[in-house]
Amino acid sequence: MGLILYSIIAGQLIDVPDLPVIRETIRNLFYHVCMWFAMFTMFGTSLVYSIRYLSGFKPEHDIMASESVSNGIFFGIMGLITGMIWAKFTWGDFWTNDPQLNGAAVSMMAYLAYTVLRSSIDEKAMRARISAVYNIFAFMLLVIFLGVLPRLADSSLHPGKGGNSSTMEGLDITMRMVFYPAAIGWIIIAFWLLQIRTRKRRLLQIVQK
Protein backbone atom coordinates (compact mmCIF):
# COMPACT_ATOMS: atom_id res chain seq x y z
CA MET A 1 0.00 0.00 0.00
CA GLY A 2 2.84 2.29 0.84
CA LEU A 3 4.23 1.85 -2.61
CA ILE A 4 0.94 2.84 -4.16
CA LEU A 5 0.57 5.92 -1.99
CA TYR A 6 4.11 6.89 -2.87
CA SER A 7 3.49 6.48 -6.56
CA ILE A 8 0.21 8.36 -6.51
CA ILE A 9 1.59 11.30 -4.54
CA ALA A 10 4.98 11.48 -6.22
CA GLY A 11 3.30 11.05 -9.55
CA GLN A 12 1.50 14.31 -9.07
CA LEU A 13 4.37 16.29 -7.61
CA ILE A 14 7.59 15.55 -9.47
CA ASP A 15 8.79 17.32 -12.59
CA VAL A 16 8.14 15.64 -15.86
CA PRO A 17 9.88 16.35 -19.16
CA ASP A 18 7.86 18.57 -21.44
CA LEU A 19 6.93 16.49 -24.48
CA PRO A 20 4.95 18.04 -27.34
CA VAL A 21 1.50 16.47 -27.35
CA ILE A 22 1.45 14.86 -23.96
CA ARG A 23 2.78 17.48 -21.56
CA GLU A 24 1.51 16.97 -18.05
CA THR A 25 -0.74 14.05 -18.86
CA ILE A 26 2.31 11.81 -19.16
CA ARG A 27 1.83 11.30 -15.45
CA ASN A 28 -0.92 8.93 -16.48
CA LEU A 29 1.89 6.59 -17.49
CA PHE A 30 2.20 5.61 -13.85
CA TYR A 31 -1.38 4.41 -13.68
CA HIS A 32 -2.27 3.26 -17.14
CA VAL A 33 0.74 1.09 -17.90
CA CYS A 34 0.79 -0.30 -14.36
CA MET A 35 -2.81 -1.45 -14.82
CA TRP A 36 -1.82 -3.40 -17.88
CA PHE A 37 1.18 -4.92 -16.13
CA ALA A 38 -1.05 -6.03 -13.26
CA MET A 39 -3.61 -7.43 -15.69
CA PHE A 40 -0.95 -9.34 -17.56
CA THR A 41 0.43 -10.91 -14.41
CA MET A 42 -3.10 -11.86 -13.36
CA PHE A 43 -3.85 -13.56 -16.64
CA GLY A 44 -0.46 -15.23 -16.58
CA THR A 45 -1.25 -16.59 -13.14
CA SER A 46 -4.58 -17.87 -14.37
CA LEU A 47 -2.86 -19.61 -17.29
CA VAL A 48 -0.40 -21.30 -14.95
CA TYR A 49 -3.18 -22.49 -12.69
CA SER A 50 -5.28 -23.68 -15.61
CA ILE A 51 -2.43 -25.80 -16.88
CA ARG A 52 -1.78 -27.10 -13.37
CA TYR A 53 -5.45 -27.97 -13.06
CA LEU A 54 -5.41 -29.91 -16.31
CA SER A 55 -2.42 -31.91 -15.16
CA GLY A 56 -3.61 -32.60 -11.62
CA PHE A 57 -7.37 -31.97 -11.43
CA LYS A 58 -7.17 -30.38 -8.00
CA PRO A 59 -10.05 -28.01 -7.26
CA GLU A 60 -7.84 -25.38 -5.56
CA HIS A 61 -6.13 -24.76 -8.85
CA ASP A 62 -9.46 -24.13 -10.47
CA ILE A 63 -10.39 -21.60 -7.80
CA MET A 64 -7.11 -19.77 -8.31
CA ALA A 65 -7.54 -19.79 -12.07
CA SER A 66 -11.04 -18.35 -12.07
CA GLU A 67 -10.32 -15.75 -9.41
CA SER A 68 -7.24 -14.51 -11.21
CA VAL A 69 -9.30 -14.16 -14.36
CA SER A 70 -11.83 -12.00 -12.50
CA ASN A 71 -9.01 -9.92 -11.11
CA GLY A 72 -7.44 -9.64 -14.51
CA ILE A 73 -10.71 -8.49 -16.04
CA PHE A 74 -10.98 -5.82 -13.35
CA PHE A 75 -7.48 -4.50 -13.99
CA GLY A 76 -8.01 -4.71 -17.70
CA ILE A 77 -11.12 -2.58 -17.47
CA MET A 78 -9.21 -0.09 -15.31
CA GLY A 79 -6.48 -0.05 -17.93
CA LEU A 80 -9.01 0.61 -20.67
CA ILE A 81 -10.66 3.40 -18.69
CA THR A 82 -7.37 5.11 -17.83
CA GLY A 83 -6.38 4.71 -21.44
CA MET A 84 -9.62 6.28 -22.63
CA ILE A 85 -9.26 9.25 -20.30
CA TRP A 86 -5.70 9.73 -21.46
CA ALA A 87 -6.77 9.42 -25.08
CA LYS A 88 -9.42 12.09 -24.68
CA PHE A 89 -6.80 14.56 -23.51
CA THR A 90 -4.00 13.76 -25.89
CA TRP A 91 -5.50 12.29 -29.02
CA GLY A 92 -8.80 14.11 -28.84
CA ASP A 93 -11.15 11.16 -28.70
CA PHE A 94 -12.07 8.38 -26.32
CA TRP A 95 -11.46 5.61 -28.80
CA THR A 96 -9.34 5.58 -31.93
CA ASN A 97 -8.74 3.00 -34.58
CA ASP A 98 -5.53 1.77 -33.04
CA PRO A 99 -4.59 -1.92 -33.28
CA GLN A 100 -3.62 -2.09 -29.64
CA LEU A 101 -6.90 -0.59 -28.43
CA ASN A 102 -8.96 -2.91 -30.57
CA GLY A 103 -6.82 -5.85 -29.55
CA ALA A 104 -7.21 -5.01 -25.88
CA ALA A 105 -10.99 -4.75 -26.26
CA VAL A 106 -11.25 -8.11 -28.01
CA SER A 107 -9.06 -9.78 -25.39
CA MET A 108 -11.34 -8.40 -22.69
CA MET A 109 -14.27 -9.87 -24.62
CA ALA A 110 -12.54 -13.24 -24.72
CA TYR A 111 -12.13 -13.27 -20.96
CA LEU A 112 -15.70 -12.11 -20.43
CA ALA A 113 -16.75 -15.02 -22.64
CA TYR A 114 -14.73 -17.21 -20.26
CA THR A 115 -16.86 -15.90 -17.39
CA VAL A 116 -20.04 -16.62 -19.35
CA LEU A 117 -18.80 -20.14 -20.06
CA ARG A 118 -18.14 -20.75 -16.39
CA SER A 119 -21.62 -19.62 -15.43
CA SER A 120 -23.30 -21.82 -18.02
CA ILE A 121 -22.02 -25.17 -16.74
CA ASP A 122 -23.33 -26.47 -13.46
CA GLU A 123 -21.27 -29.51 -12.65
CA LYS A 124 -18.05 -28.53 -10.89
CA ALA A 125 -15.51 -30.88 -12.42
CA MET A 126 -16.68 -30.38 -15.98
CA ARG A 127 -16.87 -26.64 -15.49
CA ALA A 128 -13.32 -26.54 -14.25
CA ARG A 129 -11.99 -28.65 -17.07
CA ILE A 130 -13.75 -26.88 -19.90
CA SER A 131 -12.98 -23.41 -18.61
CA ALA A 132 -9.34 -24.38 -18.18
CA VAL A 133 -9.24 -25.37 -21.85
CA TYR A 134 -10.83 -22.11 -22.93
CA ASN A 135 -8.52 -20.13 -20.66
CA ILE A 136 -5.50 -21.42 -22.56
CA PHE A 137 -7.07 -20.29 -25.82
CA ALA A 138 -7.91 -16.90 -24.37
CA PHE A 139 -4.38 -16.36 -23.13
CA MET A 140 -2.97 -17.21 -26.52
CA LEU A 141 -5.33 -14.59 -27.96
CA LEU A 142 -4.15 -12.05 -25.39
CA VAL A 143 -0.53 -12.60 -26.35
CA ILE A 144 -1.33 -12.33 -30.05
CA PHE A 145 -3.38 -9.19 -29.68
CA LEU A 146 -1.32 -7.23 -27.23
CA GLY A 147 2.13 -8.39 -28.21
CA VAL A 148 2.35 -9.69 -31.75
CA LEU A 149 -0.18 -7.84 -33.87
CA PRO A 150 0.61 -4.27 -32.79
CA ARG A 151 4.25 -4.76 -33.65
CA LEU A 152 3.34 -6.09 -37.07
CA ALA A 153 0.83 -3.36 -37.76
CA ASP A 154 1.75 -0.58 -40.12
CA SER A 155 0.82 2.40 -38.06
CA SER A 156 -0.08 2.75 -34.44
CA LEU A 157 -0.62 5.59 -32.01
CA HIS A 158 0.87 3.73 -29.07
CA PRO A 159 4.56 4.15 -28.29
CA GLY A 160 6.67 1.11 -29.02
CA LYS A 161 4.37 -0.46 -31.59
CA GLY A 162 3.98 -0.08 -35.31
CA GLY A 163 6.95 2.12 -35.98
CA ASN A 164 7.12 4.39 -32.95
CA SER A 165 10.03 4.29 -30.57
CA SER A 166 9.48 2.40 -27.39
CA THR A 167 8.49 4.09 -24.15
CA MET A 168 11.12 2.30 -22.18
CA GLU A 169 14.00 3.84 -24.08
CA GLY A 170 12.78 7.36 -23.73
CA LEU A 171 11.81 7.30 -20.08
CA ASP A 172 13.35 10.09 -18.09
CA ILE A 173 15.24 9.20 -14.89
CA THR A 174 12.85 11.06 -12.57
CA MET A 175 9.92 9.27 -14.11
CA ARG A 176 11.67 5.95 -13.80
CA MET A 177 12.02 6.55 -10.08
CA VAL A 178 8.27 6.70 -9.76
CA PHE A 179 7.37 4.24 -12.46
CA TYR A 180 9.20 1.15 -11.27
CA PRO A 181 7.85 1.29 -7.69
CA ALA A 182 4.38 2.04 -9.05
CA ALA A 183 4.45 -0.99 -11.33
CA ILE A 184 5.64 -3.24 -8.55
CA GLY A 185 3.11 -1.72 -6.17
CA TRP A 186 0.13 -2.33 -8.44
CA ILE A 187 1.22 -5.90 -9.14
CA ILE A 188 1.45 -6.50 -5.42
CA ILE A 189 -2.04 -5.06 -4.96
CA ALA A 190 -3.31 -7.38 -7.66
CA PHE A 191 -1.88 -10.43 -5.90
CA TRP A 192 -3.20 -9.20 -2.58
CA LEU A 193 -6.71 -8.90 -4.02
CA LEU A 194 -6.31 -12.37 -5.47
CA GLN A 195 -5.31 -13.77 -2.10
CA ILE A 196 -8.28 -12.19 -0.37
CA ARG A 197 -10.72 -13.46 -2.94
CA THR A 198 -9.41 -17.00 -2.96
CA ARG A 199 -9.44 -17.08 0.80
CA LYS A 200 -13.04 -15.94 0.76
CA ARG A 201 -13.98 -18.65 -1.70
CA ARG A 202 -12.25 -21.35 0.24
CA LEU A 203 -14.02 -20.24 3.41
CA LEU A 204 -17.35 -20.27 1.60
CA GLN A 205 -16.65 -23.80 0.41
CA ILE A 206 -15.83 -24.98 3.92
CA VAL A 207 -18.94 -23.32 5.36
CA GLN A 208 -21.14 -24.88 2.68
CA LYS A 209 -19.86 -28.34 3.49
Add this chain to the structure above:
Amino acid sequence: MKEIKELVRKDLLLELRQKYAINGILLYVVSTIFVVQLCYGRVIDENAWIALFWIILLFAAFNAVSKSFVQESAARRLYYYMLAPAVSVVLSKIIYNALLMLILGALSLLVFIVFMGFPEFNLYLFLPAFLLGCIGISGALTMVSAIASRSGNNAALMAILGFPIVVPLLLLLVNASRMALKERILVADILKNLSAIFLIDAVVGILAVILFPYLWRD
Protein backbone atom coordinates in the same frame (compact mmCIF):
# COMPACT_ATOMS: atom_id res chain seq x y z
CA MET B 1 -4.48 -43.02 -39.41
CA LYS B 2 -7.07 -45.50 -40.48
CA GLU B 3 -9.53 -44.34 -37.81
CA ILE B 4 -9.22 -40.76 -38.99
CA LYS B 5 -10.02 -41.74 -42.54
CA GLU B 6 -12.96 -43.84 -41.39
CA LEU B 7 -14.36 -41.06 -39.21
CA VAL B 8 -14.05 -38.51 -42.01
CA ARG B 9 -15.71 -40.93 -44.39
CA LYS B 10 -18.54 -41.44 -41.92
CA ASP B 11 -19.15 -37.73 -41.65
CA LEU B 12 -19.05 -37.27 -45.39
CA LEU B 13 -21.48 -40.12 -45.94
CA LEU B 14 -23.88 -38.73 -43.35
CA GLU B 15 -23.68 -35.38 -45.02
CA LEU B 16 -24.26 -36.73 -48.50
CA ARG B 17 -27.26 -38.70 -47.38
CA GLN B 18 -28.99 -35.98 -45.47
CA LYS B 19 -27.61 -32.91 -47.18
CA TYR B 20 -28.65 -31.23 -43.99
CA ALA B 21 -25.87 -28.77 -43.37
CA ILE B 22 -24.85 -27.98 -46.90
CA ASN B 23 -28.27 -27.10 -48.19
CA GLY B 24 -29.15 -24.91 -45.25
CA ILE B 25 -25.95 -22.96 -45.42
CA LEU B 26 -26.00 -22.63 -49.17
CA LEU B 27 -29.47 -21.18 -48.92
CA TYR B 28 -28.24 -18.80 -46.25
CA VAL B 29 -25.29 -17.66 -48.32
CA VAL B 30 -27.27 -17.18 -51.50
CA SER B 31 -30.00 -15.21 -49.79
CA THR B 32 -27.57 -12.90 -48.00
CA ILE B 33 -25.66 -12.23 -51.19
CA PHE B 34 -28.93 -11.57 -52.93
CA VAL B 35 -29.91 -9.00 -50.30
CA VAL B 36 -26.51 -7.36 -50.69
CA GLN B 37 -26.97 -7.21 -54.39
CA LEU B 38 -30.39 -5.64 -53.98
CA CYS B 39 -28.80 -2.84 -51.98
CA TYR B 40 -25.71 -2.21 -53.99
CA GLY B 41 -26.59 -3.24 -57.48
CA ARG B 42 -23.44 -4.26 -59.27
CA VAL B 43 -21.49 -1.17 -58.49
CA ILE B 44 -19.65 -1.78 -55.28
CA ASP B 45 -16.72 -0.21 -53.52
CA GLU B 46 -13.84 -2.67 -53.23
CA ASN B 47 -13.43 -2.35 -49.48
CA ALA B 48 -17.14 -3.01 -49.07
CA TRP B 49 -16.75 -6.10 -51.26
CA ILE B 50 -14.07 -7.45 -48.94
CA ALA B 51 -16.01 -6.63 -45.79
CA LEU B 52 -19.24 -8.19 -47.00
CA PHE B 53 -17.54 -11.26 -48.37
CA TRP B 54 -15.74 -12.08 -45.18
CA ILE B 55 -18.79 -11.35 -43.01
CA ILE B 56 -20.97 -13.69 -45.03
CA LEU B 57 -18.29 -16.37 -45.03
CA LEU B 58 -17.82 -16.01 -41.28
CA PHE B 59 -21.48 -16.48 -40.49
CA ALA B 60 -21.78 -19.37 -42.90
CA ALA B 61 -18.82 -20.95 -41.11
CA PHE B 62 -20.45 -20.47 -37.71
CA ASN B 63 -23.58 -22.19 -38.98
CA ALA B 64 -21.75 -25.03 -40.68
CA VAL B 65 -19.32 -25.91 -37.94
CA SER B 66 -21.75 -25.61 -35.06
CA LYS B 67 -23.72 -28.50 -36.48
CA SER B 68 -20.72 -30.79 -36.37
CA PHE B 69 -20.63 -31.49 -32.66
CA VAL B 70 -24.23 -30.73 -31.88
CA GLN B 71 -25.35 -33.86 -33.70
CA GLU B 72 -23.41 -36.19 -31.43
CA SER B 73 -25.60 -37.40 -28.60
CA ALA B 74 -24.10 -38.63 -25.36
CA ALA B 75 -24.55 -42.28 -26.20
CA ARG B 76 -22.83 -41.92 -29.53
CA ARG B 77 -20.02 -40.03 -27.87
CA LEU B 78 -19.42 -42.94 -25.53
CA TYR B 79 -19.34 -45.26 -28.52
CA TYR B 80 -16.70 -43.16 -30.24
CA TYR B 81 -14.74 -42.88 -27.03
CA MET B 82 -14.41 -46.60 -26.92
CA LEU B 83 -13.61 -46.95 -30.57
CA ALA B 84 -11.02 -44.32 -31.32
CA PRO B 85 -8.44 -42.24 -29.48
CA ALA B 86 -9.43 -38.65 -28.86
CA VAL B 87 -6.76 -37.25 -31.13
CA SER B 88 -8.20 -39.16 -34.08
CA VAL B 89 -11.66 -37.85 -33.31
CA VAL B 90 -10.59 -34.24 -33.20
CA LEU B 91 -8.37 -34.56 -36.26
CA SER B 92 -11.17 -36.14 -38.22
CA LYS B 93 -13.55 -33.37 -37.16
CA ILE B 94 -11.06 -30.71 -38.15
CA ILE B 95 -10.38 -32.31 -41.52
CA TYR B 96 -14.06 -32.77 -42.24
CA ASN B 97 -14.92 -29.22 -41.23
CA ALA B 98 -12.02 -27.85 -43.25
CA LEU B 99 -13.27 -29.71 -46.32
CA LEU B 100 -16.77 -28.43 -45.71
CA MET B 101 -15.52 -24.88 -45.32
CA LEU B 102 -13.43 -25.10 -48.46
CA ILE B 103 -16.39 -26.27 -50.50
CA LEU B 104 -18.68 -23.68 -48.94
CA GLY B 105 -16.09 -20.96 -49.36
CA ALA B 106 -15.55 -21.77 -53.01
CA LEU B 107 -19.28 -21.83 -53.65
CA SER B 108 -19.88 -18.53 -51.88
CA LEU B 109 -16.96 -16.96 -53.70
CA LEU B 110 -18.52 -18.08 -56.97
CA VAL B 111 -21.95 -16.76 -56.08
CA PHE B 112 -20.38 -13.55 -54.88
CA ILE B 113 -18.49 -13.13 -58.13
CA VAL B 114 -21.62 -13.76 -60.14
CA PHE B 115 -23.65 -11.20 -58.24
CA MET B 116 -21.10 -8.59 -57.26
CA GLY B 117 -18.22 -8.91 -59.65
CA PHE B 118 -14.61 -9.65 -58.81
CA PRO B 119 -12.26 -6.77 -57.97
CA GLU B 120 -8.76 -6.59 -59.38
CA PHE B 121 -7.13 -8.87 -56.85
CA ASN B 122 -3.60 -10.08 -56.95
CA LEU B 123 -4.49 -13.75 -57.14
CA TYR B 124 -1.17 -14.97 -55.79
CA LEU B 125 -2.05 -13.35 -52.49
CA PHE B 126 -5.80 -13.64 -52.43
CA LEU B 127 -6.32 -17.30 -53.30
CA PRO B 128 -3.85 -18.85 -50.83
CA ALA B 129 -5.05 -16.43 -48.15
CA PHE B 130 -8.63 -17.42 -48.87
CA LEU B 131 -7.87 -21.13 -48.68
CA LEU B 132 -5.79 -20.83 -45.53
CA GLY B 133 -8.46 -18.58 -44.04
CA CYS B 134 -11.23 -21.11 -44.63
CA ILE B 135 -9.17 -23.84 -43.03
CA GLY B 136 -8.25 -21.61 -40.08
CA ILE B 137 -11.78 -20.44 -39.39
CA SER B 138 -13.06 -23.99 -39.52
CA GLY B 139 -10.32 -25.22 -37.16
CA ALA B 140 -10.97 -22.52 -34.58
CA LEU B 141 -14.73 -23.00 -34.78
CA THR B 142 -14.40 -26.79 -34.49
CA MET B 143 -12.60 -26.32 -31.20
CA VAL B 144 -15.14 -23.79 -29.95
CA SER B 145 -17.99 -26.03 -30.99
CA ALA B 146 -16.41 -28.89 -29.03
CA ILE B 147 -16.26 -26.66 -25.96
CA ALA B 148 -19.79 -25.39 -26.40
CA SER B 149 -21.25 -28.83 -27.01
CA ARG B 150 -20.08 -30.00 -23.60
CA SER B 151 -21.85 -27.15 -21.87
CA GLY B 152 -25.46 -27.50 -22.77
CA ASN B 153 -25.59 -27.03 -26.52
CA ASN B 154 -26.39 -23.38 -26.27
CA ALA B 155 -26.20 -21.72 -29.67
CA ALA B 156 -25.50 -18.30 -28.23
CA LEU B 157 -22.61 -19.70 -26.22
CA MET B 158 -20.86 -20.83 -29.34
CA ALA B 159 -21.12 -17.38 -30.84
CA ILE B 160 -19.87 -15.73 -27.63
CA LEU B 161 -16.93 -18.07 -27.29
CA GLY B 162 -16.11 -18.22 -30.93
CA PHE B 163 -16.09 -14.57 -31.84
CA PRO B 164 -12.92 -13.50 -29.97
CA ILE B 165 -11.03 -16.51 -31.22
CA VAL B 166 -11.92 -15.85 -34.82
CA VAL B 167 -11.15 -12.11 -34.75
CA PRO B 168 -7.34 -12.24 -35.14
CA LEU B 169 -7.67 -14.54 -38.11
CA LEU B 170 -10.33 -12.32 -39.62
CA LEU B 171 -8.11 -9.27 -39.13
CA LEU B 172 -5.26 -10.92 -40.96
CA LEU B 173 -7.53 -12.08 -43.77
CA VAL B 174 -9.05 -8.66 -44.30
CA ASN B 175 -5.58 -7.10 -44.28
CA ALA B 176 -4.37 -9.61 -46.82
CA SER B 177 -7.40 -8.97 -49.02
CA ARG B 178 -6.89 -5.22 -48.89
CA MET B 179 -3.23 -5.63 -49.68
CA ALA B 180 -4.20 -7.84 -52.62
CA LEU B 181 -5.98 -4.84 -54.13
CA LYS B 182 -2.78 -2.87 -54.53
CA GLU B 183 -1.08 -2.92 -57.87
CA ARG B 184 2.49 -3.81 -57.14
CA ILE B 185 3.18 -6.02 -54.17
CA LEU B 186 6.54 -7.37 -53.16
CA VAL B 187 6.90 -11.12 -52.81
CA ALA B 188 8.18 -10.50 -49.29
CA ASP B 189 4.89 -8.84 -48.34
CA ILE B 190 2.87 -11.68 -49.80
CA LEU B 191 4.93 -14.22 -47.88
CA LYS B 192 4.66 -12.22 -44.69
CA ASN B 193 0.87 -12.13 -44.84
CA LEU B 194 0.47 -15.75 -45.86
CA SER B 195 2.86 -17.00 -43.21
CA ALA B 196 1.03 -15.04 -40.50
CA ILE B 197 -2.25 -16.66 -41.50
CA PHE B 198 -0.61 -20.06 -41.71
CA LEU B 199 0.90 -19.58 -38.26
CA ILE B 200 -2.46 -18.88 -36.68
CA ASP B 201 -3.91 -21.92 -38.44
CA ALA B 202 -1.10 -24.08 -37.10
CA VAL B 203 -1.35 -22.72 -33.55
CA VAL B 204 -5.11 -23.23 -33.41
CA GLY B 205 -4.80 -26.71 -34.84
CA ILE B 206 -2.08 -27.77 -32.44
CA LEU B 207 -3.89 -26.32 -29.43
CA ALA B 208 -7.06 -28.08 -30.47
CA VAL B 209 -5.31 -31.43 -30.77
CA ILE B 210 -3.56 -31.01 -27.43
CA LEU B 211 -6.58 -29.78 -25.49
CA PHE B 212 -9.36 -31.87 -26.99
CA PRO B 213 -8.69 -35.05 -24.99
CA TYR B 214 -9.45 -33.12 -21.80
CA LEU B 215 -12.85 -32.21 -23.14
CA TRP B 216 -13.59 -35.66 -24.46
CA ARG B 217 -13.33 -37.64 -21.25
CA ASP B 218 -16.45 -37.76 -19.25
